[in-house]
Amino acid sequence: MKQENERLKKCSACNKLKTVGEFGKHKQSKDGIRNICKACDRKRRRVYYQNHREKILQYQKKYYRKHKDQRIMYQRKYSNR
Numbered sequence: 792m793k794q795e796n797e798r799l800k801k802c803s804a805c806n807k808l809k810t811v812g813e814f815g816k817h818k819q820s821k822d823g824i825r826n827i828c829k830a831c832d833r834k835r836r837r838v839y840y841q842n843h844r845e846k847i848l849q850y851q852k853k854y855y856r857k858h859k860d861q862r863i864m865y866q867r868k869y870s871n872r
């Protein structure tokens with residue numbers, strides 16, 4: 792029997808057949824493997840980051856602030872008891 796990692800899967804981004812070991816895992820998909828290979832995923836992520844850098848940074852700042860507030864609230868809640 793073939794090793795699970797030697798199974799071939801076609802990348803939907805570069806259309807190349809690659810072994811599933813070259814794909815990332817994705818629990819929500821049918822076979823548990825992402826549709827695009829790791830190399831394409833990295834490339835996409837880099838492009839996405841470049842195109843959305845400002846938004847991502849803003850989001851991270853917002854997220855951090857939100858959680859900082861929650862942490863403070865949490866601490867107050869438990870120190871007031």
Ligand SMILES: [Zn+2]
Pocket residue numbers: 802803804805806807827828829830831832
């Ligand atoms: Zn690919």
